[in-house]
Amino acid sequence: IPGDITLGGLFPIHSRGPHGVNCGELKKEKGIHRMEAMLYALDQINSDPELLPNITLGARILDTCSRDTYALEQSLTFVQALIQKDTSDIRCSNGEPPIIRKPERVVGVIGASASSVSIMVANILRLFEVTPLCTGSGEGQVSEVVTSKHIRSKVNGEQPNAAKPRWGAKSSPIADLEDVAEGAVTILPKRASIDGFDQYFVSRSLENNRRNIWFAEFWEDDFRCKLNRPEMKLDPDKKKCTGDERIGRDSSYEQEGKYQLDEFTCEACPSNMRPAPNRTACRPTPIIKLEWNSPWAVVPTSLAMLGILTTSAVVVTFIRFNDTPIVRASGRELSYVLLTGIFLIYLITFLMIAEPGVAVCALRRLLLGLGMAITYSAMLTKTNRIYRIFEQGKRSVTPPKFISPSSQLAITFILICVQVLGVFVWFAVVPPHTIIDYEELRPPNPDLARGIL
Known part of the structure; x- marks a missing residue:
């Protein structure tokens, strides 16, 4: 749309396409409706002779296809006019230099909708001093932009060139950044139905x-x-x-x-x-989670059961032949510890598939690393014991210190305690909790919306 001043627009006209395809199905509300809202706003501004006298706003609107990489490619067209190209070696067939029409300069870009898209596009546009206005992004990921140079430029006295609705109404996006955000001017648009837009949109047709x-x-x-x-x-x-x-x-x-x-x-x-x-x-909104009868759960649980049965069979064998020379020579105490760690590694599979909750999340944190810590601590202690015995044998017949079963167990448990201590510090800093993501599966049709636990 031509105009004296051109604004860019990035809207998810289509959803993300399947593998190998950029764009998928059409998105009505978040795509077409939002795009038409921008066109309606431009019409209202251009038709008001007192608002911008003798100035007409134009637009160049592109489709992001709800994909950050595709939106990045599209946004590069907004800065073509700002990129200097060397055409000195280009000549027409008659020897004259070509007349290259320079694209109109885009002074600002409205959009995009998804936070991941907004962040990537904003990082590119700010290099060319093009103002992005991210009006529909969620707070979770766009809060990363707060920690970027957009808001940190305020510390150096510069004007921030990105704005996000609801930043001024909620404290979560600026958590731990209060000193940086203090005194910042935020934008909180008024949310209200515009009767004129409803009348405008329902009057749209293929002809007009x-x-x-x-x-x-x-x-x-x-x-x-x-x-x-x-x-x-x-x-x-x-x-x-x-x-x-x-x-x-x-x-x-x-x-x-x-x-x-x-x-x-x-x-x-x-x-x-x-x-x-x-x-x-x-x-x-219905909540979906990994079910026990899902193939993504049946396969790992089957393998985990096979591993648990195999480990249990080895434990039974060790107990049956506990006093035989072979078992005693293998370091039976550390072998039991090693088998315990392997058992926990297989057991964590069931916790990863179980329905998330505070208790389940806490056990996941604890056992996921504990099984590996027990296993590697036992292996390290056994390997170190054998190494020290052979090294001591080269110098004297006196056995080295701390090679008794009780000493070996003490060394192993000290190593394991380091892992356990780290987990409890993690508990204190970030207590176990569950999150339901309602944005990942929010299609244009609200009947198909789902939350992911």
């Missing part, structure tokens, strides 16, 4: 919205029909679009992630909930 290059695809997806597009084959299972369909009349339309509070008001559902089918209330 040709500036949106993805609108034809949205039309097909929204009305479940097919247009006669040269690059697309007509699906016989879908009806043909007539072009007379209307948004809100022949298809459902509601603002992103909201439910109808009353006759005139819509409210956004909390992050752990989704709208009900009739959009009049919120309902809990």
Whole structure:
């Protein structure tokens, strides 16, 4: 869209595609709706003669496909005008230097939506002094940007060139960075329904919205029909679009992630909930976790059971022949310790698959490293004992110190205690807890939303 001043836009018009494909299915609310909201805002600004007199805002909007690497490639087009290219050795067929049209300069970029995409794009744009406005990113990952030069530039007296909604309303993004964030100016946009946008969006059609290059695809997806597009084959299972369909009349339309509070008001559902089918209330988002009957659980548990049975068989054999010369020569005390560590290593498999909870998470931390610590401590002590015996035998017939079974066990347990102490320090610094991720599986269709435990 041409204009005196050009703004960039990065929106997840499509979801992340499968392996080897950049883009997947169309995203209505977070993609098309947000993009049309930006176009609507530009129309309102450009139509107001008092807001920016004699200045028209233009836009260059690109699709991130919900993928950070793809968004990075797309964002490089925003800075093409700022990159100096050497064309001195390029000549046309008539010997004249070529006339290269320089792309318009983008002064700011709105987007992207996902935090991982916003962080990567912001790090590139800031090198060219292009202002990114990340309006839809989550706090968890974007808080990393707070620790980057964006906010740390404030310490040097520079103007921060990135803004994030809700930074001024919550303390979690600036935890342990209060001294850096003190005095910062934050942006907290007012969230409210705009009646004009609803009227604008439902009036969009194939004829009056040709500036949106993805609108034809949205039309097909929204009305479940097919247009006669040269690059697309007509699906016989879908009806043909007539072009007379209307948004809100022949298809459902509601603002992103909201439910109808009353006759005139819509409210956004909390992050752990989704709208009900009739959009009049919120309902809990289902939580998915690794189940015991899943192939991803059956295979490792089967291998763990085989290892536990094998280890138990070795322990029974050692107990049966406990006083034989072979078992005694192998260092039976440390051998039992070694077998205990191996048993714990196999046992941790069941804790990794069990439903996460405070107790389960605590045991995971403790046993995951404890099994390895017991195993390697016993092996190290046994190897050191044999080495010292042979080295002492070269010099004298006097046996070295601390080679008795009790001494060997004491050395092993001292080494194990170092691991246990580290785990308890970890408990004190970061207590065991569970996290439910509601953003990983939040598709355009809220009925398919899931939380990951």
